[in-house]
Amino acid sequence: MPSIRVAIIGLGNCASSLVQGVAHYGRTGSGRGLIHERIGGYGAGDVEFVLGVDVDARKVGLDIAEAIFAAPNNTKVFCADVPSTGAKVIKGVVLDGVADHMVTAGERGFIVSEEPEATKAQIVDALIATQADILVNFLPVGSQKATEFYMECALEAGVAVVNCIPVFIASDPIWEARFREKRLPIVGDDIKAQVGATIVHRALSSLFTVRGVTTERTYQLNTGGNTDFMNMLDRQRLSSKKESKTEAVQAALAQRLEDENILIGPSEYVPWQKDNKICFLRIEGSQWGDVPVNLELRLSVEDSPNAAACVMDAIRCAKVALERGECGALTAPSAYFCKHPPKQFPDETAMRMLDSYLADALRVAG
Ligand SMILES: O=P(O)(O)OC[C@H]1O[C@@H](O)[C@H](O)[C@@H](O)[C@@H]1O
Numbered sequence: 363m364p365s366i367r368v369a370i371i372g373l374g375n376c377a378s379s380l381v382q383g384v385a386h387y388g389r390t391g392s393g394r395g396l397i398h399e400r401i402g403g404y405g406a407g408d409v410e411f412v413l414g415v416d417v418d419a420r421k422v423g424l425d426i427a428e429a430i431f432a433a434p435n436n437t438k439v440f441c442a443d444v445p446s447t448g449a450k451v452i453k454g455v456v457l458d459g460v461a462d463h464m465v466t467a468g469e470r471g472f473i474v475s476e477e478p479e480a481t482k483a484q485i486v487d488a489l490i491a492t493q494a495d496i497l498v499n500f501l502p503v504g505s506q507k508a509t510e511f512y513m514e515c516a517l518e519a520g521v522a523v524v525n526c527i528p529v530f531i532a533s534d535p536i537w538e539a540r541f542r543e544k545r546l547p548i549v550g551d552d553i554k555a556q557v558g559a560t561i562v563h564r565a566l567s568s569l570f571t572v573r574g575v576t577t578e579r580t581y582q583l584n585t586g587g588n589t590d591f592m593n594m595l596d597r598q599r600l601s602s603k604k605e606s607k608t609e610a611v612q613a614a615l616a617q618r619l620e621d622e623n624i625l626i627g628p629s630e631y632v633p634w635q636k637d638n639k640i641c642f643l644r645i646e647g648s649q650w651g652d653v654p655v656n657l658e659l660r661l662s663v664e665d666s667p668n669a670a671a672c673v674m675d676a677i678r679c680a681k682v683a684l685e686r687g688e689c690g691a692l693t694a695p696s697a698y699f700c701k702h703p704p705k706q707f708p709d710e711t712a713m714r715m716l717d718s719y720l721a722d723a724l725r726v727a728g
Pocket of ligand 1: 376526528553554556559590665669
């Protein structure tokens with residue numbers, strides 16, 4: 363079975379967890395923590411990283427296997443000896459991918475490399491030369507222009523996309539049509555972590571609904587100490603993230619809540635938390651006799667492995683889709699793995715849709 367050739371845009375914590383995971387599962391073959399052991403015949407160890415793109419001076423020029431451990435990355439190291447990939451990180455474009463306050467923050471933020479920025483032609487050439495199958499977008503939240511730049515590159519180079527961030531591409535009809543025209547698949551948008559704040563909030567909202575309780579008000583407040591949370595201190599970068607997270611929860615409610623009764627979003631940067639994300643969630647409802655019921659939950663997770671688990675499966679789905687000649691936004695994988703898919707489904711429905719999609723892929727793989 364050939365490998366799945368992946369280009370990564372943004373060598374931050376999520377990329378680190380993903381690359382470490384490929385080395386870990388390739389070595390142990392153990393399924394613990396994998397959502398699906400095999401997809402279309404591909405195991406987690408069958409992913410190969412062929413190109414890395416970043417703008418930070420501490421990462422540009424390094425092998426991907428080294429860059430993932432460079433500062434300011436601070437996620438948990440669960441596989442320290444990642445073998446060299448042979449693929450060097452090249453400098454990409456800054457555009458709006460770097461918030462001003464991340465530059466002035468120094469060591470903990472971005473140190474932009476002084477090397478010249480790549481042109482679109484250079485990125486396209488690199489994608490073609492490395493024979494990348496799939497481009498994974500791990501840019502910081504709020505990178506609208508930078509994401510659009512790399513999407514243009516993927517379209518021109520003929521590369522499928524997994525869009526992990528809340529910039530709307532798979533769920534934007536105009537962008538989605540462009541992937542369809544080029545006969546390329548895309549999974550997106552905005553990864554819904556394995557057991558993260560969004561899926562837990564959706565599951566509990568559905569629980570209220572199926573037990574006949576009316577949800578009246580809810581909030582989800584999140585704190586963390588990674589660059590994702592630091593980046594989001596600039597509230598202007600947050601609007602699509604809030605929209606993505608809020609819509610994901612609204613879609614799981616029996617009745618949409620008025621804006622004033624739902625507040626969901628990243629809330630505070632706590633440096634010492636590093637990649638540990640803590641979610642405080644409250645749902646207030648009315649049950650039998652209009653009597654109130656309140657639920658409070660505190661979820662503590664390592665953010666990036668939580669995302670990487672879903673990205674690993676989304677990558678393999680995109681590869682299967684390429685092989686099957688499918689194009690445009692992949693309905694079941696996007697609904698299952700992402701917060702802002704083109705079409706929302708209840709998570710159990712998305713799981714059943716994905717199961718039948720994967721069973722089909724396996725039949726084709728023989
Ligand atoms: O926990 P949630 O709500 O599923 O969101 C988690 C993910 O959201 C994505 O936008 C972040 O890039 C990931 O780092 C994060 O893991």
